[in-house]
Amino acid sequence: MTATARITAALDSRGVTTLPVLEGEGPLALRRVRGPGPAAHVCVIGAMSAPLGGDALRIEVDVQAGAALHITSAAATVALPGGRPGIPATYDVQLAIADDAELHWLPEPLISAAGSHLTMTTRATLAPTARLLLREEQILGRTGENPGLLASRLTVWRCGTPLLDQEAAYGPGVPGWDGPAGLAGYRAAGQLLHVEPGMGRAAARPAPRRADGPGGREHPPGPGESVTLPLADGAALTTALAPDGLALRRHLSAAC
Numbered sequence: 001m002t003a004t005a006r007i008t009a010a011l012d013s014r015g016v017t018t019l020p021v022l023e024g025e026g027p028l029a030l031r032r033v034r035g036p037g038p039a040a041h042v043c044v045i046g047a048m049s050a051p052l053g054g055d056a057l058r059i060e061v062d063v064q065a066g067a068a069l070h071i072t073s074a075a076a077t078v079a080l081p082g083g084r085p086g087i088p089a090t091y092d093v094q095l096a097i098a099d100d101a102e103l104h105w106l107p108e109p110l111i112s113a114a115g116s117h118l119t120m121t122t123r124a125t126l127a128p129t130a131r132l133l134l135r136e137e138q139i140l141g142r143t144g145e146n147p148g149l150l151a152s153r154l155t156v157w158r159c160g161t162p163l164l165d166q167e168a169a170y171g172p173g174v175p176g177w178d179g180p181a182g183l184a185g186y187r188a189a190g191q192l193l194h195v196e197p198g199m200g201r202a203a204a205r206p207a208p209r210r211a212d213g214p215g216g217r218e219h220p221p222g223p224g225e226s227v228t229l230p231l232a233d234g235a236a237l238t239t240a241l242a243p244d245g246l247a248l249r250r251h252l253s254a255a256c
Contacts, residue, residue, distance in 0.1 A: 001050065001083075003028050004058045009040055009069035009101075017067045026050065028057060039068035044107065046075060051091055051118060052083030058092045061105070063130075065098040073107040076139070076245075079148055081115030088117040088149075095123070097130035109137035109190075109245050112171060116148030126158040129197045135252060137190035139245045140170055140183070147171045147187075156193065158233055164193065186224065186241040188248040192255050195235040226251040 003026030012018050017040040024030040027050035035041030044059070051057055063069050079089060091110075097103045105124075112118065126132060136154065140147035153167035168189070170177045183189060224242030231237055238255035242248035 001026055002056045004060065005030055006060045007042055008062045009067040010064040011066040017069065028059065035070060039070045039102065041070045044071065044073040046077065049080060051089035052080050053089055053117060054084030054087040055089040060094045061096065061103065063097045063101040063103045066100045068102040070104040071106065076108045076111050078111045078113055079116040079118040079150065080113050088119050091118060091120045093122040096125045097127060097132055099127040099129045102131040104133045106135045109139045111139045111142060112148040112150040113142055114145040114148055118150050120152040122154045124156045126156065126195060128159050131197065132193065132195040134193040137245065137248055140187045149173060163231060163233060163235060164237065183241060186243055188242045188245050190240050190248045190252055192238040192252045193235065197234055222247045222250045224248060224251050226255065228255055
């Protein structure tokens with residue numbers, strides 16, 4: 001199955017963010033929902049089981065100048081076995097944010113079920129004064145089961161130059177993914193990227209910060225560990241590991 005969802009947010013003459021394009025296909029159903037503040041709010045709803053082996057899913061988001069858009073999902077995305085054996089599913093997310101525009105990309109977690117094989121890519125392209133809050137969470141296996149094979153890559157471009165480019169792979173056949181240099185026994189991994197104009201000033205740049213598990217530094221939010229690091233051009237990246245999705249969300253929410 002191949003399916004694409006498209007979202008365009010634009011500012012009208014009254015200064016209100018509208019959604020001239022809101023189109024979903026297959027399992028990618030889109031609904032405009034109520035939310036606080038002046039931003040437009042969209043929820044991605046899984047209309048059927050996906051992704052399965054061989055599925056190609058894609059979400060394209062275009063936030064035009066001055067618009068504000070917040071995107072969530074109704075439930076976790078579960079990568080499942082089945083479909084075309086031996087062929088990985090793909091899930092591509094393309095985000096474009098123009099000058100003075102804002103995007104919050106805050107979906108629910110991705111769960112890699114046993115026997116699944118998924119390649120996920122997220123690419124964000126930002127104008128000089130664009131604002132972005134992006135969260136990614138990966139849960140490796142459902143309760144009591146081993147994970148499937150999951151490969152993910154996140155790239156962020158700002159002003160035509162790379163701000164962040166990182167990739168990770170977990171699951172059967174990936175060397176050392178669960179060892180001390182990998183997840184070290186944890187089963188949930190996530191990151192929170194915050195890009196805000198003005199954070200690049202020396203007085204405003206966040207200092208590196210680490211939060212450990214119970215008894216660790218900085219009164220951490222629960223089991224697991226996280227680290228927040230400043231990036232170039234006014235950005236900060238928090239990376240977290242935790243035993244489950246609830247603890248992972250607590251760490252990332254604390255970073256917010």
